[in-house]
Amino acid sequence: MESKDLFQIGEVARMFHLSVSSLRHYEAMGLLVPEVTDPETGYRYYSTRQFEPLNTIRYLRALDMPLNEIADFLQNRDLDKMEEKLQQQKEIVIKREQELKRIERKIGNRLNQLKDARNSVLDVIALTTARACRLVWMEDNLTIKEFVDMETPIRKLEQKQKEALIFLGKVGVGIAAEQLLKGQFQQYNGIFLLLDEEDQYDGTVIHLQETPCVSVRFRGSHKEAPAQYEKLMNYIQEHNLKVAGFSREITMIDYGLTNDTEKFVTEISIPVKVS
Structure with missing residues (x-):
């Protein structure tokens, strides 16, 4: 099954700099279902209709939003919902940043202790x-x-x-x-x-x-x-x-x-x- 309006999973993976396994995972979670799946070969084909939600997935993943949160948004697409998700993710990132700073300080402590011990x-x-x-x-x-x-x-x-x-x-x-x-x-x-x-x-x-x-x-x-x-x-x-x-x-x-x-x-x- 071929059409100039359909793209094989490998082509889509290359265009969006993703792995084929990621696209299969998105499908399994219901985030991104192929336009057509060949019943004989099992080959998956995507149309340009999937490109917009795929861009949204990539954007939210770049913000480190969990896939289950992304799935919730895609199933309930709404401006208020997006604002809520982004605010939640911002708070998560701030907390993670604070934790990484703490880890950085502890690494510094250990390096100073090791230097002290070796001298x-x-x-x-x-x-x-x-x-x-x-x-x-x-x-x-x-x-x-x-x-x-x-x-x-x-x-x-x-x-x-x-x-x-x-x-x-x-x-x-x-x-x-x-x-x-x-x-x-x-x-x-x-x-x-x-x-x-x-x-x-x-x-x-x-x-x-x-x-x-x-x-x-x-x-x-x-x-x-x-x-x-x-x-x-x-x-x-x-x-x-x-x-x-x-x-x-x-x-x-x-x-x-x-x-x-x-x-x-x-x-x-x-x-x-x-x-």
Whole structure:
């Protein structure tokens, strides 16, 4: 079946810079039915009557409007309906733009953290200042020998959250001040989530003020931490400082970034105050 007024599906696809599969999908959804379908061959033919609605579909898809919304408009073509659809889509785009900006900031945060970690001065204990932050703390006695030992408590923190913790912030572990003073460094008392400024967490969030800390960065992960705690506590005692809170231990480079354990970097900070 051929006519100068009819166009095969491949021709229409080329004219409108679409794939044949897209046109078939539009047909399946009832958005754009071919003028003629050859009953013997199944070939589809379109006439110029389909070009106008196809242009409308392309325009609305360029605005990222979902196909079901486009179908609703095509079945109820009306000026008010179009204005309503465009307004709805504008609000969706604005919301998506805000979310993309948030993602951009989080990527920037991760890049800065990675750069900071790769430029770390290792095995040097220093008195630093921990910035004010928002933190989610969950008490849980943990002994971490392998990376997988973190998975169960992380899943607990993640419950009822819309986003995975790997996207929300940085997970760390801590040892209570009382346990630090007893020299017990093998077991952690809790797991925490250090939130980025733009993160939203559905649960109790602790606001920590800027505070002096004794800190060290070292090559390794949690299983290498006990020896570092001993060094930190010796430094605190020698410099007449007092432990002022739970430790904050974070793997800055770990299996989430590389399988090369020789590149792992972990930071431990213990809040202190002058005796």
